[in-house]
Amino acid sequence: MIQVQALILTGFGLNCDHETALACELAGARSHRVHINALVGRKVKLSDFHMLVFGGGFSWGDDHGAGVIQAVKLKNHIGDDLLSFVAEGKLVIGICNGFQALVNLGLLPGLDHEYTRRSVAITYNDCGNFRDQWVHLKADPDSPCVFTKGIRTADYPVRHGEGKVIADPEVVAALRARHQVVFQYADKQGHPAEGKFPLNPNGSVQDIAGICDPTGNIFGLMPHPEAYNHVTNHPDWTRQKQWQKRRGQTFDTQDTKGIQLFRNGVDCITERFF
């Protein structure tokens, strides 16, 4: 059987590779954890894969800007491979540190299909500190992002010290206009947080939590969908379970919204390439 092949980067301080690989598997892909050195040393060929995952962690300790050194290294060694990967319509997702790497590579936001320009930055949280917290997200239903199809709202955890998205006003306006702002931090009801802490945990402009490129194939977000791989990950699960029980329902343990996001990616590849 042909299967979607997902490459999950590892090494140099990245640390979400195991659960991200699991999330891709639960979504139907075959996951490969590949060390950055194996990729840049061409022991592993990027073209053998359909989906490239830049996962979370602290690459190079996040010294000198989160995701910066990872981006410089990849651009330096396999910049062209990355561009051809993207040009073939394959998928790239960057989560947290991976999102930071994507904007530093210039693969995001990819305005005007320009994939090497850095026009968005992800910088220190306004609160001045690292923060672990679950956030409510609102998805733009008109976004071209292939990962969020059918997802209107989602809860995922953020875990970062540098998650504040900033860009020049024109860039932000363009991103909004072209529906490249995939996820915004929101309240429980799904209304944008409007900058209010802690709903918006980092002070991101326009509550931006995740953006995609114009094709919707490249997606970066600060929250961690892979950390919602099981129903018990959600901070309210014990309450939800109890409420469902009182209504005489059995507790829903189907795909979480975290796995759904990866499944959308896998489905898109299946449709597109198989």
Next chain:
Amino acid sequence: MVDKMICSIEIALKQGLRDAEASSLVTKAKDYFGIQIASARCVHMVTIDSDLKISDLERVRQQIFTNPVTQVSSLSSLDIDFHWCIWIGFRPGVKDNPGATAMEAIEDLLGKRFGQHEGIYTSKRYCLNGKTLTRSQMEKLAKELLSNPIIQQFKIFSSSDWDPKIGADVKPARVILDHTPCFDIIDIDSDHTLAQISDQRNLALNPRDIPIIRNYFLDPDVIADRKQVGLSRPTDVELEYISQARSDHCNHNTFNGIFRYKDILTGEETIEHSLFKTYIQQPTLALKEKKDWVVSVLWDNAGVGAFDEDNHYVITGETHNSPSNMEAYGGAITGIVGVYRDPMGTGLGAKLFMGSFGFCVGDVNYAGPLKPPLHPRRLLDGIIEGVKDGGNKSGVPTTFGQTLFDPGYMGKSLVFVTALGIMPRQVAGRPSHEKKTTPGDLIIMSGGRVGKDGIHGVTASSESYSENTPAGHVQIGDPYTQKKMHDFLLECRDEGLIQFITDNGGGGLSSSIGESAMISNGCVVHLDKVPLKYEGLDMWEIWVSESQERMTIAVKPADLDRFMALSCEHAVESTVIGEYTDTGKLHIMYQGNTCAYVDMDLLDKGFPAWEFDAVWLPPEARGLFEPVIRRPKDFNALMTAMLERPNICSKEWILRQYDHEVQGGSVIKPLVGVNHNIPSDASVTRPVLTGKKGLAFSQTLLPWYSKIDAYHMMTCTIDEAVRRLISVGGSVAHIGGVDNFCWPDIGYDPHTNPDAAFKAAQLVRACRALKDACMAYEIPLLSGKDSMYVDGHLEGAFGERIKVSALETVQFSATSVVADVMRCLTLDPKVPGDFVYVAGITGNELGASEYYDLFGKTGRHIPRVNFTANKILYKTVEKAIQTEMPASCHAIARGGLGIHLALMAMAGELGMQIDLSKVPAAADTLSDDVLLFSESTGRFIITVAPDQKAVFEKLCKGLAVQYVGMVTEKKDGLQIKGTRGDVIVNLSCAALADAFNKPFGDMI
């Protein structure tokens, strides 16, 4: 030779962007010192000491060090206005993590290798504006907020001092030792001579060990042996080896010592031959026989328990107190990164899956005359940040943690760090918990390099503080380097390349090789092969250096190539530095010459046990009595006052800074409830994401009870840890324990430690309680450590030095395996209309309680644990949870029933209507304050849905489980009816939350 150029790249956020680092400085300057800074900006500096061309420097500046969207940068000093500028840089030899990653990035980008005399150094300068600011204020900020002289240096520039052409004029902080490595021969012509040398060289040899050491080296057979390798009298390398191995830190001399225990009241006299053997080893081994799940205990870097059919979990706990007191950030990060090496070095290596912390510090608002090395407030800031960077950057979730305050910790604060790992039962066809070294195996050192840092850390932590304590042992852990090594070693493990593995912690190579070579019975080590951070280290320094992030691994010669290839792919440095042998000798060489040659069994040569007098004065003999407190009138105010107490109130801001979700296995988080802000009883994590089992974990610290009796301190601590596990869904059948003792010095000295015998008796009693509780609850001690010198000598108002000792403290960690995480429970009441039960009996047990402490009282009625009754109750509650009867369950802990009802109401954001007269009590006469605040053990608050009421009550029949009230709507708040029938507490959820969040609520 091309002339080297020193160039500093300056980087700052663009004007107008929020500079979080500078803002934090402005806030702290105002809050801590009342210094008003109008505005500030922070400039990051990267000083490159190399021969890079200008074009290359430009390239690295633009591509690596400058974000075009947010930053400005320059190869010369940035033009930023200031009234004052404070520059902070590391001292030479201090680990500069960003400097190292910068070097790695530049090497990769430019395809160059930095030579030995090149380097990169990072520093910062803060540009401060404020017309009224003075130089002395700048010095205060530099010294007491921005830098620590142990690791950093600073310069202060006024705007008129500043020459933009010269800028901060940063000199590379390079270590230049200018010293030819050598070893010394030590004179042992008399005990006195050796004792003197021990003092001079900071060897901390015990006087009673000295004759044994001399006898060995004067033995004619030994002399003849040594002659063959060109040695006669002992070398400094050898004595350092003995000193490390015999230190209390490595050898646990206290716990293996002889205690002459005497109870003043009863006249009971007992000789305790080894607290470790009697109260830790024996019960644990006995329980190992009974419990299939206990896999490996009492010998390895961490204990091993069975997790599921295919995996084992490993656990250990450590403290890192002394270094954290001198340099809080560096000490704490080194502590957590250090304890994370223990699971990596357990069996054939475990993958880390969670960690936890316990901080004990002085009053953060202390304004008295004593001068600790760091003010408690600054110290707490530093240790929080150190554990944050160390834990988060290791990719390990910190799922549990506690912070507590007591004046005794101002002498020395405590930093507990605990690590858990998971490993497959079988690795490449071998049981993963077994390992050994065999003659012919290569000795490999992987990870970081060796420098002067950490030398004599072990012996220093085995001493209490004096003004002469050397600061050189303070280090800064490097989680990045260690994470790379962690990933690398797990691949080696899975390929079956590892024969033996252990970490380099206290004692460095001396401990790791010294101990692992015992198994093969010998080794040859070539110290000149050990990669160094800089030249000029003497042999003994290489041997005992505690430079971090290093593991020692035994590898078969046939596996070497594959091992090295993986090492290279993971960008980890690994070096063969010797070989295990079976010669019976520890043989250390440097460039072909022998510098140490001693028998592997030297440490068994009859070194004497330490001896202590332990004299117990029971509380009544010490004049402790129950305070006389009449029933309060304003319980609302009393409840809020209790909730505002530092040891009760919310410390959410600390937990939030720790990633508790990474690895994707979080089931019960450290903070729970509707608003995710109430500390959970315990955490539950799925280390194996494809399975349904979970690992429940709790920790308890109740040092206050030691004011009355450390025996009950210990039993209460263990009972609470067990109770916490049960509340979230843990099982009585599987409870693992880890004991971390932190004690003031118990060695008697009429001048410096007159009350040593009492503290020694407290230790004996705590150990007896440890055994009693562990046997009662069948808890094998999977791991444990002790830190015996929790005292400080602090300078006071008149230049006097006052000894400040901590309370006798034990942190107890407990684990349980949850069969199905879907049955786990949180403490928040979930539905109005549910019934509220109190399980367990409340007695008049307010001794050393939070309530008495509110009035500055101690009392005597300390909580006593009824193991038999509690165990029956715990099994019943476990059964109830396993059959999904309760909607919530919460262990009543510090602060008593009243406080824990309040926590539940806040967590559920629901009201609760409670009738105190229904609470199961030891006597009918208990007054309302006793019922609300007594800290009796073995109690829970449980809520149950109406349709579960009957089955739940049937299950609990005959037990002290009583229906005490209802869960109500949020608007009704917490209403508690007293025993006289009147409502004594009536507080809204908001009022409770206001009080609970008051002390630290504005901290983020």
